[in-house]
Amino acid sequence: MELRHLRYFAVLAEELHFGRAAERLHMAQPPLSQRIRDLERELGVRLFDRTRHRVQLTEAGALLLEHVRPVLSGVDTAREAMRRIRPGEAGVLRVGVPPDTHPVVLPTLTEGFARRVPDVLIDLHELTTDEQLARLREGELEAGVVRHPSDTVGLESGPLARRELGVVLPADHPRAGPEGRPVRLRDLSDSPLVIFPRAMAPRLYDHVLTICRDGGFLPGAIRHARNPNFVHGLVLAGRGIHLNEAPATPLPGGLVWRPLAGAPLAWLTSVVWVPSRHNEAIAAFAETVTEGLARAGHRIGEPSAG
Known part of the structure; x- marks a missing residue:
């Protein structure tokens, strides 16, 4: 039968x-x-x-x-x-996003994606840049939102989004100054630096430290942390300063954020994918991420070169 x-x-x-x-x-x-x-x-x-x-x-x-x-x-x-x-246009799109993705980006991403391709479910995975790149090449993700510079050889990329970084300091730090006053990198020299572990994004990690060195900031020590609460706790405890974009929500009491003079550092972010797997769903995801990053204050530029 x-x-x-x-x-x-x-x-x-x-x-x-x-x-x-x-x-x-x-x-x-x-x-x-x-x-x-x-x-x-x-x-x-x-x-x-x-x-x-x-x-x-x-x-x-x-x-x-x-x-x-x-x-x-x-x-x-x-x-x-x-x-x-099934991945792609008629199933689930598996994508990666950085652990510290701005809160404004995610609701924009999910709502905007559903509006563009309602037949596809989006499966979000919180992954570091290098974790995303590995899973993309192994076929475990269809697209990723990665920070540059990174090893994107063999991958295609959407427009590059730029978000300038500033510095998170204890409110009583000698360089904190009035709100809005930029801080020069060289004025932070000898301060310990709290930064993400190198394994999360080796090229980006090295790039950040190179820019710091070229700007005259030689950290007195380097401490690694990836959880924002732990990062802020270390800064509050006087264990270092932290470089990051302007906070989306108020910082814990006792901390302040100040821009960096000359904007020498920025998060450079884009969507990447394997060229042979590109489809309508990935294109919609790239458009939606760009929309979300722009809403979160990123400036959108040209496609990234990897």
Whole structure:
């Protein structure tokens, strides 16, 4: 007994007319009649009473229909479940975002993506830049939101978004100064630096330290932290200063954020993907991320070079 034969039977049982059933099934009437006869022969019962003017279910046909309906419904449910886990345009888009993604970006991202491609579910994973790049190349992600500079050889990238960094200081730090007054990197020299672990994004880590050195800031010590609460706790405890974009929400009491003079440091962010896997869903994701970053204060520029 083949599943398609059961579907033919169910449609005919609903229509009780071979012509209309054949039209619904996108097939000719003679093959449909033959499939129904094959099913009756296999089951050893007559499923329909046929006359020149009408088609009616027999008692056996009515009983079979009660068993067939939940089977077909279950198959449709299973098909939909499989469709939903397929990557790309008709399923789930698996994407990575940085752990410190601005809070404004995520709701913009999910709502904007659903508006552009309502048939695709977005599966967000909180991952560092290097974790995203590895999973993209292994086929475990379809797209990622990464920080530059990074090793994006062999990947395509959307527009580069720039967000200038400032410095988080204890309010009583000698360089804190009035709100809005820029701080020069060289004036921070010898202060300990609280920064993300190098393993999260090695090229970006080295780039930040190079810019600091070129700007005259040689940290007295380097301490690693990735959780914002831990970072702020270290700064409050006087264990270092921290370089980051302007905070989205008020900092804990005792901390202040000041811009850096000349804007020497910035988060450079873009969406990346494997060129051969590009599709409508990835394009929609890239557009939505760009929209979210712009809303969070990033300046959108040219596609990144990796």
